[in-house]
Amino acid sequence: MNVGIVAQRGNERAATLAGKLRETLRDDTVTVHLDTATAEHLGIDGVDVSRMAENDLVVSIGGDGTFLFSASGAGGTPILGVNLGEVGFLNAVAPEDAVHEVREVVNEYLDSGEIPSREVPRLEATGEGDWSVHPALNEIVVQGAQRGHGQGIDYEIHVDDVEYGSGHADGILVSTPTGSTAYNLSEGGPLVHPSVNGLILTEMCASHPMPPLVFEPNHDVEIRVTNAAFAVVGSDGKQARIDLPETITISVSSEPARIAGPSPTFFEALGKLD
Template structure:
């Protein structure tokens, strides 16, 4: 595996990330691999990268991976997430394992996991007004005192019906372990080509989560009469305020986030550990 240029993205608020980033840069210099460091405190609008890269280290937690995936997804380069706390659902590699994982991958002995991402395109009065991308999910929900959101969902033009709920979660398989799971949605193997629709506290027992093939478009249309302010949140990190009557079309992106897998633990082992099985 030829790796000539790497980028290290690290969340400075996570303890130990600066130290590990410095270690990575020193080791890359030793291996004669060009290494750029990008540390951040808040959520910058972009990841600054001065030239093309072949590989990305991400230091932090799952939130840091979500941020990095949104910033870098168009590059489709392998990302090695390194967890700086407890093992996350995405960050399977611990801080003590980063060098072994990198060298094993470089020697062609580690597989990658290709994850679909979700795109949320907002239309107002028939006009496209914004386009947002996330690795985990897009959530339409109340941002006001009253929690009830009224909306309709259709898949490729076929109606799933009208909903009165606290909102709706449109999740990727990667995001199925997040908010969707807490709202009663199922787990999905992270490399599956599917999107998950999970109503949030629906006011009807017949409105249940549904798994949709990844190649289909899901349209959420807000009723024109609402009693609350409504927002669209991407990966729990980016918020966009909606208006009554807005339409949000969810689909998968053509690009995928490429995650380097751990050879120490599988997705099923992480699920068992995190969910207390």
């Protein structure tokens, strides 16, 4: 079995725990691969995060940002999230329980060849210009080069070929339930329980906004952007510059993310938003 471990960059506690997990797990049946930065900190060889999908399990140690970073390279490999003392929306395992919980998942795989996990959707964005961005666990954002007065984008939004909204805005955000507590919430979008089978569309500081829309994920969303020299499409914080005019299609990726281990208590985790 191959286990990948990604620790929060620059965090001594995370790196120390990663090293402890590596020493605890390594035996004739388990090979452990640490991300490059963590491995360098510990004085050993590591692998790039983009190769984490080559493992049977990925362990993320840190906050939700570290989990998203791990997920960017994990593909369909189950991810187990370890927090560093504060319950997050993606990291349900406490640091003091990490060795036990990871060993339980490893033993399950060695016994059955499978890792129990729950699927969560990811979003993808494509354009007429034959480009795409990396699938997003939280959100896809289409925005202007800068935010604020005199910036932003002119746009039309179509859902299933019917116009939903148009005008000028700082940007347009489409989120998964997993991401509803992140960028979506800061833009006035609703909190959505992770068990809800839906997506959220939120206009960002629009001139004539529609209310945020929660809709089933089988609907097609197209965003036509016409003005300015270029727009920016962001996927979980990673940005790509897109020449205009362009029509961006946002849809659910064919490959969901898979989360292993215990489920976070959603309403308990909401406390960190206070």
